[in-house]
Amino acid sequence: MTEVNGDTRETVKDYYSKAAQKSSSCCAPTNLYKPDLLIEFPDDVANFSLGCGNPVRAANLQIGETVLDLGSGGGLDCFLSAKAVGETGYVIGVDMTPDMLERAKESAEKMGFQNVEFRKGYLEDLPVEDNTIDVVISNCVINLSPEKSKVFSEIFRTLKPGGRIAVSDIVSNGKIPDEILRMKDSWSSCASGALPVDEFVGGLVEVGFIEIEVAAKDANDDLSPILPDKPLFSALITARKP
Numbered sequence: 001m002t003e004v005n006g007d008t009r010e011t012v013k014d015y016y017s018k019a020a021q022k023s024s025s026c027c028a029p030t031n032l033y034k035p036d037l038l039i040e041f042p043d044d045v046a047n048f049s050l051g052c053g054n055p056v057r058a059a060n061l062q063i064g065e066t067v068l069d070l071g072s073g074g075g076l077d078c079f080l081s082a083k084a085v086g087e088t089g090y091v092i093g094v095d096m097t098p099d100m101l102e103r104a105k106e107s108a109e110k111m112g113f114q115n116v117e118f119r120k121g122y123l124e125d126l127p128v129e130d131n132t133i134d135v136v137i138s139n140c141v142i143n144l145s146p147e148k149s150k151v152f153s154e155i156f157r158t159l160k161p162g163g164r165i166a167v168s169d170i171v172s173n174g175k176i177p178d179e180i181l182r183m184k185d186s187w188s189s190c191a192s193g194a195l196p197v198d199e200f201v202g203g204l205v206e207v208g209f210i211e212i213e214v215a216a217k218d219a220n221d222d223l224s225p226i227l228p229d230k231p232l233f234s235a236l237i238t239a240r241k242p
Contacts, residue, residue: 071141
């Protein structure tokens with residue numbers, strides 16, 4: 001994995017603080033989420049996503065489940081999850097960026113969600129109790145961490161036995177080309193921090209996950225079991241805690 005210095009976290013935080021202050025994102029959520037999923041949300045929520053997929057679709061959420069969203073950003077995936085688990089379910093979003101947390105909390109209050117909570121914290125040290133979560137989701141966030149082994153351990157710790165993950169993330173095929181590593185904001189824009197797909201799977205296996213599956217995703221979030229032959233690609237990774 002690419003070497004990073006101690007400033008990585010602050011660089012990423014600054015990058016996403018600036019993004020949180022914009023009215024919409026550079027991404028196009030309507031390509032990743034079916035329009036009928038977003039129709040009930042105000043434009044500043046429906047049109048704000050910095051993700052690379054729709055992990056909620058793959059999570060197969062059930063009424064009454066407790067969901068943890070890593071790097072919850074503006075809250076879109078939390079709000080979609082909250083609708084899926086219903087009033088008896090609960091959703092916790094964790095983000096390290098105060099501006100994102102403020103935006104998400106304001107949106108939750110405006111839309112009247114009672115079963116969503118946002119907490120400040122880091123993926124490597126989640127502010128969540130052991131064995132309390134049914135499903136962990138994240139959307140293009142794990143690649144931003146310089147200590148991914150800690151992230152995998154923390155996910156495993158928070159999940160109940162039998163709990164599962166649905167992660168949308170950028171991964172790589174082997175070594176990332178130097179021209180990508182030299183790009184401005186290469187780490188913050190989900191490029192140079194991407195793990196090779198075999199290392200991502202290996203990290204999950206090492207902490208105890210089973211039934212790990214990886215599928216590549218295109219721009220419309222359609223899945224394929226055939227992984228593309230290119231340096232970086234968007235993938236959906238699912239797994240289960242025994």
